[in-house]
Amino acid sequence: MLRIVNRVLTGLVGLVLLVVGGSVLAVGLGFDPPSWWIHDSSKDVLLSDAERTRWEDESWWWPTVIAALALVLLLTLWWLTAVLRRRRLTEVRVNTGDGEGALLRGRALEGVLEGEAAELDGVHRAHAHLTGRPEAPRTRVRLLLEPHVDPGTALHHLTSEALAHARNSAGLDSLPAEVRLTGAKHKAERVS
Template identity: 55%
Template sequence: MLRGVNRVLVGAAGVVLAGVGVAVLAGAFDLQRRWGFTLPSGWPFDGPRDVLLSRAARTKWRGAGWWWPAVIAGLGAVVLLALWWLLAQVRRRRLRELVVDCGDGEEAVLRGRALEEAVCAEAEALEGVERAFVALEGRRGAPEARVGLTLAPHASPAVALSRLDGEALEHARVSAGVGRLAVSVRVRAVRHRAERVG
């Protein structure tokens, strides 16, 4: 859902900024007189010497008692929405629990943290893997895993990924009772400092 909200917000902001930019440039370069078209009658900026907001428009509502509270409330709402959006980018929802079908008509609840720890321990036991990080996201019925692997300098990434998928992640799929577990893996190698020999 967050990905869809991001696309809508970025798309809407892009359309508004592009439209305003094109209209301002059309007025600044006096394109309507050069090319023979007209801008809407209410558009305030239709020539190179015009300004977007005249002095009268900028000071029109200053004397009204509701003006400054409305401005402050509007800016406060914009700031709160921007903070909410920023926090939503940083914070990803971790999966608290998964529902496991026991096969006899009953269901069990598996804690997401327990499955993360089990997959992480099994991944770190693989040859060539120095450290591992596992986070479960998504919905209870359709979990997704983010995996981070730190490989030893001698390790082969292809072998490590193959064994991760065939062992640790396959065991997670079977134990959680999910047919499909979407996984994104980030691999990096350990960097050792060069030491002076001599």
């Protein structure tokens, strides 16, 4: 969801900047703007002295400007951190029992989860994705099931076998999982 919002916001901001910048450039180069446009000629300024100082004497003006700019800054920083934040867990802390611990690559654990889940009866394809913190990982598993498989049975086998093995082998107290089950769609074939 965040990826879609990110792309839409980036596209809208880019489109607005392109339209406004291109039109200001076109007016500056001498093209005649439409009657509704804010600039009349290439000698026109973006904000006149009267427009810039219109609200300066009002007591609410500067706090409103500062609050609006602070809000824009906070929203921009939130968006930037959401874009730059890592989505995938790169390593998991494994409890070795000796008080030291070890680090396990997240991709390795994902690969084992995927492989073991794909071997379950009726699973056409599996995909695992680790998120969370190294001390408390979470996983998202997607299973593509064959048409004949009962989803409840497949979910039970996944939790009791693949997820239990991953949790026990990494020495984790718990491994919360979000599981998405979808059915495989096969093309109809003519039988003669």
